Amino acid sequence: MKRIALLLVLVMVLSIPLTACQSSDNGSTADSDVIKFGVFEPLTGANAAGGAMEIEGIELAQELYPEVLGKKIELVIVDNKSDKVEAANAATKLVDQDKVNAIIGSWGSSFSMAAGPIVMEAGIPAVGTSCTNPLVTLGNDYYFRVTFIDSFQGVVMANYAFTELGATKVAIVQEISNDYSVGLVKFFTDEFVRLTGDPGSILYVANYNTGDQDFTAQLTNIKQLNPDAIFAPGNYSESAMLIKQAKELDIKAPFLGADTWETPEFIDIGGSAVDGAVFSTFFDSQVPLTPESSVFLDAYRAKFNKEPASVTALAYDAYILLVDAIERAGSAEPGKIKEALAATAGFDGAAGVVTLDENGDAVKNAVIKTVKNGEFTYLTTISPQ
Amino acid sequence: MKRENIIRIGLIVLVVLVLAILNSTLGNYQLRILNLAGIYVVLGLSLNLINGFAGLFSLGHAGFMAIGAYTSALLTMSVAQKQSNFFVKPIVPWLANIEMPFLPAMLIGGLVAAVLGTLIAAPILRLRDDYLAIATLGFSEIIRVIFTNTMSLTNGALGLKGLTRYTNVPYSWGIAILTILFMFSLRRSSYGKAFMAIREDDVAAESMGIDLFKHKLLAFTIGSFFAGIGGALLAHLMGTIDPLMFRFLMTFNVLLIVVLGGIGSITGTVISAVVVTVAMEVLRFLDGTIDLGFMVIQSVPGMRMVLFSILLMLVVLFYQNGLMGRDEITLDSMGKFYKNKIKKGAKS
Structure with missing residues (x-):
């Protein structure tokens, strides 16, 4: 008997929303x-x-x-x-x-x-x-x-690496489980190879998964190759740890990234290691667009x-x-x-x-920013061709 | 023909008729929920076979669903769709030009899931209870990570889109009904009895001459097959899939249905699959602003999940073995129910 009573209560609880839904539907469709x-x-x-x-x-x-x-x-x-x-x-x-x-x-x-x-x-x-x-x-x-979309951002960063930094060899670290990172890397690679005219200008593509904490294996490989810059778009917490560990391994090449880095947590986690990291974004709360x-x-x-x-x-x-x-x-x-x-x-x-x-x-337009003394600093604005 | 069989066939015809009527009268939204309920019936029953009949506590369902979903999706996608999807890395050549109808693709998806299920199960079935659960969970995550990394095969994290949405009520519920019938006859067969003997006491079962390994492997293989079929149906209902869809949470959703319905009960699983799917959508109104007539409750996102959790807790508190326990609603039990009622009526 107790079971049946409880079942009835359950049925009643579940049927309240049914009537509620119907009444709200009738109310809204009449209102044009x-x-x-x-x-x-x-x-x-x-x-x-x-x-x-x-x-x-x-x-x-x-x-x-x-x-x-x-x-x-x-x-x-x-x-x-x-x-x-x-x-x-x-x-x-x-x-x-x-x-x-x-x-x-x-x-x-x-x-x-x-x-x-x-x-x-x-x-x-x-x-x-x-x-x-x-x-x-x-x-x-x-x-x-x-x-x-990622295509433009990838192109912008490839141009920045080639013209501003004068880089001819880059290494890439991508967050393989993140569609955003994978897409960006694709367009960065295409544009950078086009600019340098050298398919070998991308020295190395390393992968990591969301939630990874240790990047020593990937970074040790990169250190040996000695690239001019490292493109590492991805989630801010993983990216910040990646850059921190790179500095501990004494990798001097500048890190390039994208708009996900623009959160206070990126600097909190990375500390002084992320100083000098450059990324593209679309918005700056200090300089109204x-x-x-x-x-x-x-x-x-x-x-x-x-x-x-x-x-x-x-x-x-x-x-x-x-x-x-x-x-x-x-x-x-x-x-x-x-x-x-x-x-x-x-x-x-x-x-x-x-x-x-x-x-x-x-x-x-894309805005390029860098981290300077623990603060995001505006560098330049790039408009699409 | 026996009278019972006639009633059974009559019941199935009745269910098909009801579904046909629903199919032609419901709107897109309700149809979607109906389809989803059918898919969850298939998924719930396949997990119920592994967890409930054979007593193997497996948490790897999402992995097998992913295999079924990806296999069938890659087989049904048109050549042009594949080209536009794989813009980062081109698709492997042997897959690029294959295109086939949904039904064979779905069956192949199920078979691939079954084969991989067998391969995975063979070494890990030596484990028991919690250890088996952890190992299967690990394997399902491994499958997901492999799918994320094999860009030229699965398009990785970008996912696949543009699948033709073949899944409709005849497909989802047709397969659900076939699965229900299969599970009932499996349970009545000697294999089903052996599964349950293993679940109750594997030492006793083994001493009676049941090959433990063979039967456990069989349960796991059949379960993986239906999980793959369910995954294929889900992929072609959604029209798009990505590896993140098949996280542990997906297994949890299916496990919830099985536990709620009663581990080991077929009808319980079917009822709870439908109730859970429908309730999640019906409770949606709780997230919005509610006008009770005398007072207005401002919208609080997440209220739906709160109430859903409370309902779950009530069920777990009052029905510790799930809604049905290990009982079934069968012709016999319905007959008994009525007889008891008539008796009671006669007494008073």
Whole structure:
């Protein structure tokens, strides 16, 4: 009897949401004065910190620009649990149940790729925030993104190594389990070989896995080869430890990296060893890139009382880019938003001027920074050719 | 034909009819959940065979799923898709021009998983209990790391995308129903009885003439085969896969279903696979802002997981052997249930 009673309670608890869901659905579909942006981000699980930073940016943007075409913008935020299967479920829910006009997200290319076929089939445009894997937008007319992809960043760093550092031989250390690092290394290698005209200019490619702590084996090999520079894009904590261990082995070659290094933790872990490390990024909170940057920075500092992360600025850009596209299209119909998005050129975002190319990838300036006396210091800005 | 068999066939036809009706009436979102539930039924049953029937505590399921998923994906992908996916390192030539329909690709995926499962199981089945769990967990991580590093075979961390989404309700639930039938007949067969004898007391089983190694290996191989099939179905439902999908968390999801349903119970696993998959989505409303009429609760992301965990704890507290224990819902048990009711009614 006790078991049956408990089972009944379980059934009842589970049936509450059913009725709740139905009532909320009826409420929202009748209301056509609202434009809905679906947001899917990892709010729980391994990548929850990344998702939370992006939600900050999107919610800040909504506070500043709550309306478009005289209609209110409503955010429908769903959690993808840092899980690819859940990400696909979440995207299907946004498209099918919530009937959103457009989608923003997600932190992590893997989750965006899971949503790719769903938005394409439904014809709902999606704007990626910080997903950099080239496969996200490739062959998908409905996926766009406000971040530049690895190809440009790789090219920028190859140019920097060749012209500024005068390097002719480089070694590469890649985080093999990270799509971002693997992609960057590919484009860096192609460009560097093109510049030097020497296929042997890449002396050595070493691999490590996310979470590795000891890099002595890879670094000992590199030390013997004596490269002019070492390109090591990857997660900030592993990269910082890598550089620290390189200095202990007395490797003098400068380290080059990419935007993931731009976190305070990189300097905390690396200490004085990371002084002189050079990396490319798209955003600098000290030197506003556009008028919109100042608006964003002021509002963010006033609200949160700290410096924004670069992904927060990207998430903010994804939102205001959608608002801008709807204004240009003069309609919130998904098909028209998609066409307006595809035609985006010279859009002033908080994290730089965005022009979308034929793949839906942002072409924007790269900022080169270095670490000097334990602080990130601006070096130069490089614009795409 | 026996009366029971007629009822059984009737039940299957009824289930197929219900699924057919659901297939034509539900929206994309609900269909996706239905498909996912079917896939989790296959995965849950395959782990239930290893953990529940044979009593081998294996935590390597995600690895075998990965093998099935990658094998079938590489076989069904079109030549053009392969070229656009493998932009960092070109794909190995012998795979570049293969393209085949989904069904054979899925079966090959299952077979490759079964063969690798056998190869892995042969040395580690000497271990028992916790040690076996650790070894299988290690192997599934090794498979994942190999897939991350073999760029010209699996595209590494970049993952594969653009798989045709073949998985639909006939595929997912068709295979789920076949798996259920297979598991029931396996359990009734001499092999199934031997598995359970090994689970209860392997010394006694061995003294009765059961070849322990052969039977354990068989259970592991069949389990890996269905895990591979489940992985292939999942890959073609998602349309994209990457090595990170097959982390330990994936095994944990399947293990949760098996433990919740009752380790060793087929119907329990089926019920809990459906309940867990549906509940995760149904509870989604908890993450949003909830309007109770008299008060509004502001949205708290993660509330869904909190409630889900509470429900799990309740089940574990009150049903220590899972929802079904080792019992099954069969025609016999249903018949008994009704008879008891009638008796009780007659008494009062």
